[in-house]
Amino acid sequence: MDPGAAVNPDTGEANPYLPEVAANPIPFYERLRDHLPVAMFEGFGRGTWIISRYEDVRWALKHPEIFSSDFVAVDIGQDRPLIPLQIDPPEHAKYRRVIDPTIGPHEVAPLEDELRSVVNEILDGFVGRGTVDAHAEFTVPLPCIVFLSMCGLPLEHLQQLLEFKDNIIRPNTGDPEEDARVRRATGAALYAYFEDAIEQRRGGTGTDLLTRFLTSEVDGRTMSKEEMLDICYLFILGGLDTVTSTLDCSLAHLAQDPVQRALIADDPSIVPAAVEEMLRFHTPVMQILRAVAQPVELHGHQFEVGDTVMLMLGSADTDPSEFGEDASEFDATREVNRHLAFGGGPHRCLGSHLARLELRVALEEWHRRIPDYTVAEGAHLEYSPGIREIVSLPLVFDPVVAEAVE
């Protein structure tokens, strides 16, 4: 079906959770912005309002006192609010002051060489084959290996961490109650895993993230075990799937867009701008949820306290009022690009500096070694709604010789 048909101006309803919308969201976004700047999604067992225009989304992100990000907005199997995402200002800033410096721009920059080696080791595993499921073999392991390394956790725990995040983000049992049960059980296992890892580091002198959390001070005191676990929970959910889905969308896009692919392969200096354009055009995290904390009116609609609101980041990012008449076109050399793929306002994604580094190095090395590739013939690319992973991404290319990593 036409993804635009998922917006019904007569009933005021829209459904972003259809596979055809996730695969091709731009017609859906356009119809939302043009016809229903405040729409209703009858999902999740309760109504959720959708906001879709760039300025509206940006305004909502800047005002957590109206559109709160606290615990009520989303249930992902957690016992307590995730820190700092589900803590609103002013408390929120105390945690950001501690966590942001651990993955700030100057902190992640020295990781570049190691990251480049990791990317090349993964590439070595399949470049000689001429065919790969880029999702399973490249985009999934990469952010997880980086995370394990930064936390000082053993590489053998890769599958364990992937199971944690998949069971929480997409349990896909087909039954909402069973989904909730799986999330709860996985959440408990995730807490136990990190509790163990943190206890092992107590009194240690390592430089990994977990050891740093143990010695960091919030408001002049060290953090409680629970506070550290609530940060770890967010890192698993925020740090893995998002990079995976951005790389999925990027490789699938470039496999089908030889002109833009050649630009990047011929001139790696374009990659940073191309990363921003991938984030804008594909906005892998299509939407985020907020809870209304103060009554407010928008486009004649009255929001009441307790309403759930979906901020459609992908729609904001393709709004011609901000990005011009070519907003629905992909341009790896786009200059001014104020996309909201990392959100905005005080809750701006705290992993964005690490994410940008991972995305840049991954795309640089991939195109250095595999400049030319296409989607395998007959493959159907299935995008997950919400966070736009591609379930399987079979790519084909001319086999190249694996190179020893320096």
Add this chain to the structure above:
Amino acid sequence: MMRIVFDEQACVGHGRCYALAPQVFDADDLGHCVVLLTEPPAELEAAARLAVASCPEDALTIEG
């Protein structure tokens, strides 16, 4: 000569400014903007203007 005005309260650390004009802007440990050159020389003006225009929070403006 152009003059850069920075609204510290509006900055949330998107980091576009120091990525696009690293000779004009830097990051503090939170990833928020630090203006290195309030009045950048002519050869850095174009990069500075692009960086200012790229701030998603309108934390940067240009006078003159």
